[in-house]
Amino acid sequence: MNPPKIPMSSPDLSDADRQAVIEVLNTPSLSMGPKILAFEKAFCDLTGAKHAIGVNSGTAGLHLCVRAAGIGPGDLVLTTPFSFVASTNVLLFENAIPVYVDVDPRTGNVDASRLAEAARDLAAGGAKARKWLPRRGSGTNGRLKAILPVDVFGQPADMDPICQVAAEFSLPVIEDSCEALGAEYKGRQAGTLGDYGVFAFYPNKQITTGEGGVIVTDDDRAADFMRALRNQGRAVGDTWLQHTYLGYNYRLDEMSAALGLAQINRFEELSAKRERVAKWYEERLAEIPGVETYAIGPATTRMSWFVFVVRFDERIERDALAQRLEARGIPVRPYFAPIHLQPYMVERFGYRAGDYPVTESLGRRSLALPFSGVMAEAQVDEVCSALREELQ
Ligand SMILES: *Cc1c(COP(=O)(O)O)cnc(C)c1O
Secondary structure (H helix, E strand, O other), X not given: OOOOOOOOOOOOOOHHHHHHHHHHHOOOOOEOOHHHHHHHHHHHHHHOOOEEEEEOOHHHHHHHHHHHOOOOOOOXXXXXXXXXXXXXXXXXXXOOEEEEOOEOOOOOOEOHHHHHHHHHHHHXXXXXXXXXXXXXXXXXXXXXXXXXXXXXXXXXXXXXHHHHHHHHOOOOEEEEOOOOOOOEEOOEEOOOOOOEEEEEOOOOOOOOOOOOEEEEXXXXXXXXXXXHHHEOOOOOOOOOOOOOOOOOEOOOEHHHHHHHHHHHOOHHHHHHHHHHHHHHHHHHHOOOXXXXXXXXXXXXXXXXXXXXXXXXXXXXXXXXXXXXXHHOOOOOEOOOOOHHHOHHHHHHHOOOOOOXXXXXXXXXXXXXXXXXXXXXXXXXHHHHHHHHHHHO
């Protein structure tokens, strides 16, 4: 196996970004100082949200939203199996039950009309409700408590019909926008379309803090509560050793916040570079038979490219193809692997192949190609030429 010639992903760091981190190290404030406040303010400015709360990962942010939404043991939450595991895991942390709704094959986002049907059936109870629940292990109280859609690959979920269902059943919506910073849905910012939104900053995301995340919400009480939980359960007015709530250490340190602030101030530049790479891919891939890209729906008024994922015709053996590409030094990743078929999910809930056929089909046929804002056109050429040759 050759070492990769092209990295799978790469952060886009400037000298000024690096300098911003060094400057923090020349001060005594390494946690809960001015940088996190400035980083949070930048998110309020970017998204128009009333509150932004910095945390040390996207997963931590989603978990705090689950707590703020009052999701607890046995509660049912409508969500998608075509995602990164974190969107499900945060429900399991609180012993809530993810209720999966299969996705739209064009975009990979949750199918909003199917989600409405699930909500109605769950409200009706009995046999109608049971067909949406896992085969075993649910231990549910039967109460539908929230909706957790995911903005897949940088494209917002179809949030208007989802929020309509939420309003009909008085459910909070937690929007997992960890892949969609800066994306827009009908001109509105991803992450602000539900009650809570979360962004993430692992090094492959649109901006990075190393590890990190931000929650946005307009809800004053929830914001106070999540700030307290992030900081070991210390409520406003608590001293260092007073803990009103059971909390966590989900704080984002000042070095990370400084890097994030420098990056978010370059957001338009970073975003334009990713967009340019995506266009290079789209032009070249359009000419390769058997390969298609995910559709960008009409409600997506701005795409925020996170990864570049293609899917193949059913007749193409994706895994063998991936191996041949890797052998040529082109790194690729199957993306996503359906959550319900992960070993711990099968063990706990008894899921089987065939339970969510659209998700499984996308999971079998999809492949993420090397992608970042710092990729050169010649590298995109190299990936696409290798793909074309291996498909012949
Ligand atoms: C990246 C990501 C997260 C959060 O990941 P962290 O590594 O915890 O920051 C959550 N959901 C989705 C869909 C993601 O892609």
